[in-house]
Amino acid sequence: xxxxxxxxxxxxxxxxxxxxxxxxxxxxxxxxxxxxxxxxxxxxxxxxxxxxxxxxxxxxxxxxxxxxxxxxxxxxxxxxxxxxxxxxxxxxxxxxxxxxxxxxxxxxxxxxxxxxxxxxxxxxxxxxxxxxxxxxxxxxxxxxxxxxxxxxxxxxxxxxxxxxxxxxxxxxxxxxxxxxxxxxxxxxxxxxxxxxxxxxxxxxxxxxxxxxxxxxxxxxxxxxxxxxxxxxxxxxxxxxxxxxxxxxxxxxxxxxxxxxxxxxxxxxxxxxxxxxxxxxxxxxxxxxxxxxxxxxxxxxxxxxxxxxxxxxxxxxxxxxxxxxxxxxxxxxxxxxxxxxxxxxxxxxxxxxxxxxxxxxxxxxxxxxxxxxxxxxxxxxxxxxxxxxxxxxxxxxxxxxxxxxxxxxxxxxxxxxxxxxxxxxxx
Amino acid sequence: xxxxxxxxxxxxxxxxxxxxxxxxxxxxxxxxxxxxxxxxxxxxxxxxxxxxxxxxxxxxxxxxxxxxxxxxxxxxxxxxxxxxxxxxxxxxxxxxxxxxxxxxxxxxxxxxxxxxxxxxxxxxxxxxxxxxxxxxxxxxxxxxxxxxxxxxxxxxxxxxxxxxxxxxxxxxxxxxxxxxxxxxxxxxxxxxxxxxxxxxxxxxxxxxxxxxxxxxxxxxxxxxxxxxxxxxxxxxxxxxxxxxxxxxxxxxxxxxxxxxxxxxxxxxxxxxxxxxxxxxxxxxxxxxxxxxxxxxxxxxxxxxxxxxxxxxxxxxxxxxxxxxxxxxxxxxxxxxxxxxxxxxxxxxxxxxxxxxxxxxxxxxxxxxxxxxxxxxxxxxxxxxxxxxxxxxxxxxxxxxxxxxxxxxxxxxxxxxxxxxxxxxxxx
Numbered sequence: 001x002x003x004x005x006x007x008x009x010x011x012x013x014x015x016x017x018x019x020x021x022x023x024x025x026x027x028x029x030x031x032x033x034x035x036x037x038x039x040x041x042x043x044x045x046x047x048x049x050x051x052x053x054x055x056x057x058x059x060x061x062x063x064x065x066x067x068x069x070x071x072x073x074x075x076x077x078x079x080x081x082x083x084x085x086x087x088x089x090x091x092x093x094x095x096x097x098x099x100x101x102x103x104x105x106x107x108x109x110x111x112x113x114x115x116x117x118x119x120x121x122x123x124x125x126x127x128x129x130x131x132x133x134x135x136x137x138x139x140x141x142x143x144x145x146x147x148x149x150x151x152x153x154x155x156x157x158x159x160x161x162x163x164x165x166x167x168x169x170x171x172x173x174x175x176x177x178x179x180x181x182x183x184x185x186x187x188x189x190x191x192x193x194x195x196x197x198x199x200x201x202x203x204x205x206x207x208x209x210x211x212x213x214x215x216x217x218x219x220x221x222x223x224x225x226x227x228x229x230x231x232x233x234x235x236x237x238x239x240x241x242x243x244x245x246x247x248x249x250x251x252x253x254x255x256x257x258x259x260x261x262x263x264x265x266x267x268x269x270x271x272x273x274x275x276x277x278x279x280x281x282x283x284x285x286x287x288x289x290x291x292x293x294x295x296x297x298x299x300x301x302x303x304x305x306x307x308x309x310x311x312x313x314x315x316x317x318x319x320x321x322x323x324x325x326x327x328x329x330x331x332x333x334x335x336x337x338x339x340x341x342x343x344x345x346x347x348x349x350x351x352x353x354x355x356x357x358x359x360x361x362x363x364x365x366x367x368x369x370x371x372x373x374x375x376x377x378x379x380x381x382x383x384x385x386x387x388x389x390x391x392x393x394x395x396x397x398x399x400x401x402x403x404x405x406x407x408x409x410x411x412x413x414x415x416x417x418x419x420x421x422x423x424x425x426x
Numbered sequence: 427x428x429x430x431x432x433x434x435x436x437x438x439x440x441x442x443x444x445x446x447x448x449x450x451x452x453x454x455x456x457x458x459x460x461x462x463x464x465x466x467x468x469x470x471x472x473x474x475x476x477x478x479x480x481x482x483x484x485x486x487x488x489x490x491x492x493x494x495x496x497x498x499x500x501x502x503x504x505x506x507x508x509x510x511x512x513x514x515x516x517x518x519x520x521x522x523x524x525x526x527x528x529x530x531x532x533x534x535x536x537x538x539x540x541x542x543x544x545x546x547x548x549x550x551x552x553x554x555x556x557x558x559x560x561x562x563x564x565x566x567x568x569x570x571x572x573x574x575x576x577x578x579x580x581x582x583x584x585x586x587x588x589x590x591x592x593x594x595x596x597x598x599x600x601x602x603x604x605x606x607x608x609x610x611x612x613x614x615x616x617x618x619x620x621x622x623x624x625x626x627x628x629x630x631x632x633x634x635x636x637x638x639x640x641x642x643x644x645x646x647x648x649x650x651x652x653x654x655x656x657x658x659x660x661x662x663x664x665x666x667x668x669x670x671x672x673x674x675x676x677x678x679x680x681x682x683x684x685x686x687x688x689x690x691x692x693x694x695x696x697x698x699x700x701x702x703x704x705x706x707x708x709x710x711x712x713x714x715x716x717x718x719x720x721x722x723x724x725x726x727x728x729x730x731x732x733x734x735x736x737x738x739x740x741x742x743x744x745x746x747x748x749x750x751x752x753x754x755x756x757x758x759x760x761x762x763x764x765x766x767x768x769x770x771x772x773x774x775x776x777x778x779x780x781x782x783x784x785x786x787x788x789x790x791x792x793x794x795x796x797x798x799x800x801x802x803x804x805x806x807x808x809x810x811x812x813x814x815x816x817x818x819x820x821x822x823x824x825x826x827x828x829x830x831x832x833x834x835x836x837x838x839x840x841x842x843x844x845x846x847x848x849x850x851x852x853x
Contacts, residue, residue: 021434021454021790060727062718066780069787093787097434130727137729137755144680145753148575250678250849253569284516285507295505298562301570319570347512354514356532361533362459365796 009226014210023206024367028087039174049075051120079172081233081310126184140176154255205367238411257417258316265308266383271401272392279352288335325423439635445651448624451635460631461796463529468619471592474660487601492521552609582673583844590662623654666691674845683846685751711737721767
């Protein structure tokens with residue numbers, strides 16, 4: 001169980017346990033996801049990993065992490081619903097299992113604090129010109145490079161089209177066209193804004209004393225002007241009436257996606273029922289999509305359904321032969337119909353419950369899963385812990401699932417296909 | 427045999443059963459998940475071999491080990507995946523150059539899951555119909571890989587580095603090769619390589635090792651296995667030279683990708699010698715071009731690499747190679763700078779000590795993740811390296827050994843390049 005508290009815009013939660021060989025620290029600033037600021041915010045995270053006052057170069061920082069027994073550090077940008085997260089994650093070996101038993105927790109906190117609060121700046125208080133320029137180029141290429149992973153690219157394109165300009169469709173790194181006007185002043189200004197005003201969440205997992213940790217974090221990360229609360233994301237609603245969007249690229253395999261609105265989000269009472277719905281439909285090898293699209297029809301290597309808990313947006317995906325577009329789509333639609341018409345077996349419910357229970361229990365074995373769940377709850381304004389979720393899933397009935405099925409609304413069909421392989425679609 | 431590592435406080439219990447099957451268990455108090463693998467020393471490179479009893483030579487289509495991996499999940503009454511799924515457990519399998527591994531992960535019903543794992547891998551069921559049907563699924567899998575730039579980059583590099591050794595072939599085979607596979611061939615490979623003498627079980631979880639070993643023993647006792655001698659594998663003679671200096675492929679990517687490979691001549695290293703070779707080579711690359719090196723920073727500052735650029739060494743008795751790879755805006759410039767940088771590389775004592783620490787920390791972190799730990803244990807096992815003794819030589823590795831390794835390994839005449847280039851059409 002996480003212990004801790006949220007006040008003055010700083011939330012600190014610790015999961016004390018003896019079971020891990022490492023100490024996992026995670027800190028993030030949370031801002032509004034907005035097309036105008038997404039790219040400069042992303043650059044803040046990337047410039048901060050380039051150097052601190054004490055370790056002013058990338059090389060010095062890396063050497064320091066090696067000194068800390070190869071602590072792994074990541075500064076990254078994420079998004080959850082309509083929020084953008086600048087996250088800093090450090091996993092550091094627990095000194096109890098190292099020669100000489102060094103105190104690695106203190107060293108880890110020092111490092112995080114230095115990265116987030118005391119970056120290497122010029123005398124003018126800006127990030128160095130060359131650092132910003134290099135990180136801008138890298139970010140531009142990273143955004144352009146999203147097309148390299150076709151499965152991920154197809155999901156991104158589908159979500160972008162579903163959002164139609166709504167905030168949640170803004171890519172977490174921002175857009176290439178927003179990069180041009182950014183200079184070292186913009187980035188420094190965004191950093192100061194985030195550091196002073198954005199809510200900060202800090203999590204620790206491992207052999208850590210909760211009270212000491214919270215005190216240490218509050219001492220290091222003060223910010224009197226910080227926003228106390230987050231504006232919740234709006235649930236996604238369907239507007240495209242199931243129309244088809246096709247992208248043509250030089251690919252060997254087609255990616256078929258269906259985007260749907262469920263109207264249910266993590267804090268909602270119906271969330272466990274939505275989870276069961278998604279599980280029966282497409283989270284597991286026994287689920288309808290896998291069994292019917294892959295096993296029975298041999299049309300795909302993968303076929304899944306998953307839900308974005310912040311928006312209540314469901315995504316169905318399958319990798320298929322181009323010419324099988326029609327038959328795969330028909331089979332997927334039939335599964336949605338079966339869900340709506342209540343053709344759900346006792347077995348499907350039981351297996352889905354077992355599978356989710358297993359996943360939820362296993363979260364306790366993984367520091368990143370523990371932190372991920374707690375972060376989601378804290379950001380989305382409540383919602384069950386994994387233990388609570390386990391209990392409430394067990395109470396979900398077939399009627400509950402059918403009720404969800406009745407409100408699931410197809411928004412958009414997306415197909416990434418090869419050039420010239422555009423399916424006929426009535 | 428029971429062995430405890432005092433510093434990291436973990437225990438490994440191992441026993442070899444009469445059938446030749448080896449069982450290893452790491453008991454982990456308080457861990458919710460039980461993670462088990464059942465693996466065979468049979469991978470994508472084993473398409474040519476002799477039957478251990480008769481000595482008769484067998485040649486089968488490429489991709490058959492991976493095909494077998496798929497097929498073992500199918501039973502007369504359905505797919506084994508759903509048997510695990512019913513219990514809330516998840517299962518998976520993967521085929522590599524040397525091995526094929528079946529696994530499950532569960533928080534409940536672990537005895538039952540272990541039984542299903544042992545049984546499904548030991549009860550093949552291939553029919554002309556189900557083999558034909560699987561070809562459609564595997565074809566989709568192969569096509570999916572053909573669209574993955576990172577996969578192509580590696581695959582092309584292996585084709586460039588190796589002249590004859592089957593590591594130059596894709597693990598899943600090709601659409602053409604898998605179409606030739608028959609149930610008879612699957613059975614023949616199955617009977618040869620899925621013999622317990624050629625296999626091992628690894629379990630990591632909050633379990634009693636003796637009970638796990640007893641359960642596997644009982645399962646084996648019900649099957650009439652006689653110990654089988656080692657299977658002679660026929661590998662072509664691989665020259666120390668490379669096949670082709672450079673392979674480039676165009677794909678829809680935003681940025682070019684470059685992989686530089688360095689190949690070792692065949693030395694048949696295994697056990698502690700192989701472990702030491704890995705450590706020395708890893709340390710060598712870390713010092714030369716790792717994230718805290720001057721060369722890495724130079725390349726990063728010049729905008730030629732991103733922070734995912736890295737070097738890796740992969741070694742087995744019959745092959746060993748390093749790969750330096752990443753995305754880059756300018757592959758020619760990157761290559762030139764790396765070459766120049768490597769020529770004037772300076773190996774530093776302090777940096778060596780830092781990287782030794784990093785190795786210790788990363789080894790320790792393995793024990794946080796049951797999947798990674800099982801993977802590490804299994805790849806060590808097949809190379810005859812003991813999990814708890816992997817770092818034994820670390821402290822004794824000197825700068826001189828690293829310099830020597832550098833001159834022996836980083837040679838222009840054993841180097842090949844693989845390139846993925848964006849298509850000309852601008853979007």
